[in-house]
Amino acid sequence: MTEQDRHQQRQQKLKDKVDARIEQAQTEKGIVIVITGNGKGKSTSGFGTVARAVGHGQKCGVAQFIKGTWECGERNLLQQHGVDFHIMATGFTWDTQDKTADTQAAQAVWQEAKAMLADPRYDMVLLDEMTYMVAYGYLDLDEVVAAIENRPTEQSVVVTGRGAHRCLLEIADTVSEVKNIKHAFDQGIKARKGVDW
Numbered sequence: 598m599t600e601q602d603r604h605q606q607r608q609q610k611l612k613d614k615v616d617a618r619i620e621q622a623q624t625e626k627g628i629v630i631v632i633t634g635n636g637k638g639k640s641t642s643g644f645g646t647v648a649r650a651v652g653h654g655q656k657c658g659v660a661q662f663i664k665g666t667w668e669c670g671e672r673n674l675l676q677q678h679g680v681d682f683h684i685m686a687t688g689f690t691w692d693t694q695d696k697t698a699d700t701q702a703a704q705a706v707w708q709e710a711k712a713m714l715a716d717p718r719y720d721m722v723l724l725d726e727m728t729y730m731v732a733y734g735y736l737d738l739d740e741v742v743a744a745i746e747n748r749p750t751e752q753s754v755v756v757t758g759r760g761a762h763r764c765l766l767e768i769a770d771t772v773s774e775v776k777n778i779k780h781a782f783d784q785g786i787k788a789r790k791g792v793d794w
């Protein structure tokens with residue numbers, strides 16, 4: 598047997614395995630993706646997935662659980678393509694650490710997010726930076742889990758943010774952890790428009 602024959606045999610075996618796995622994956626349903634970890638790329642990944650869905654003509658909504666007064670390149674672009682955005686416009690105060698005001702701000706966005714999670718018109722819902730809201734107790738974990746689990750069958754959900762709660766990882770179908778190897782900020786480089794927001 599020549600080297601070429603052996604190579605061909607190996608590749609055929611691999612192909613058979615992959616084909617068998619593709620054959621096995623038959624379930625059609627929306628999925629829950631959690632992108633967590635300390636490295637850069639979580640929100641980028643979430644918005645990239647939304648862009649992918651929009652490219653197929655799907656209806657998407659985004660809830661951003663951060664103080665949303667600053668500019669956001671993804672929002673500028675995706676809003677033009679019919680993506681609904683709900684952001685924390687006011688009241689979210691890392692500085693004053695006023696828990697009542699912060700909870701109210703988080704709850705206001707959450708009500709909008711919950712409506713999208715109950716609406717079968719949405720193919721995809723991105724809950725950007727939501728992990729912190731659960732971690733700080735601004736949102737009720739059980740309520741969040743129930744809303745995600747009871748969403749329309751065809752709807753997919755992407756959750757981003759560091760330190761995702763164990764329960765969020767459990768209900769997710771796909772979980773990726775972005776690991777920090779290094780970050781420009783550590784070398785004193787300022788956050789950049791078009792790169793960081």
Ligand code: ATP
Nearest residue numbers: 635636637638639640641642777780782788792793
């Ligand atoms: P991105 O929005 O760029 O995908 P992210 O969502 O993974 O980043 P966040 O924790 O949401 O990261 O932080 C948002 C901001 O903090 C971005 O400007 C990002 O570049 C920056 N950032 C992310 N990871 C790090 C890090 N390990 N060290 C310093 N800054 C970071």
Ligand code: MG
Nearest residue numbers: 639640726757
């Ligand atoms: Mg982010």
